[in-house]
Amino acid sequence: MQTKLYVVDDVRPAAALTPQAVTRRRKQLRSIDRRVFQARNAISGPRTGYAVSVGLCTGAALLGLATLIDRSGFLAVLGVSASVRAGIGYLPLLAGLVTWAYLLRWGAYPTSWTTLIDQELAAYDPVDVRAYRNLQQRTREAGHLDLDEVSVWRAVEWGALGLASDRLTPPKSSFTSKTV
Incomplete structure (x- = not known):
């Protein structure tokens, strides 16, 4: 060289x-x-890192909100059954995964x-x-x-x-x- x-x-x-x-x-x-x-x-590439970060933050924020609502007893006052309340606990995970997949596929960051x-x-x-x-x-x-x-x-x-x-x-x- x-x-x-x-x-x-x-x-x-x-x-x-x-x-x-x-x-x-x-x-x-x-x-x-x-x-x-x-x-x-x-x-990994910049788009993947961005998608993972935003997906994790979205899931964590929604999990915190769902936990706060569940612990406050607001859902029990409304008469929501225990099985539905347990199912609501999985929605933040699903929202984080959907956010990750969306940003990974259609995000503005370069690949x-x-x-x-x-x-x-x-x-x-x-x-x-x-x-x-x-x-x-x-x-x-x-x-x-x-x-x-x-x-x-x-x-x-x-x-x-x-x-x-x-x-x-x-x-x-x-x-x-x-x-x-």
């Missing part, structure tokens, strides 16, 4: 970025960082992590335009989004964002100008 060196280039000047723009870009880059980490380590990363990259306004174009070109050539290339781009973009926001100063060329 050939090692490539990437240089932070075409960085927008610090005057062009407001503190709000820098904060927004940092949040977007952190989100892309998390998505790449999840894509490499997750067992794969690379699709979600692609959407977030499309919404990102890069600081280092050349590195972003290089990532686009390498993705077109490969025919798919390579997470290793995204990781390289993220490292370059974090450095460019630090330079553009005046948090980092460009290194002096004392190391490269030293003669040995």
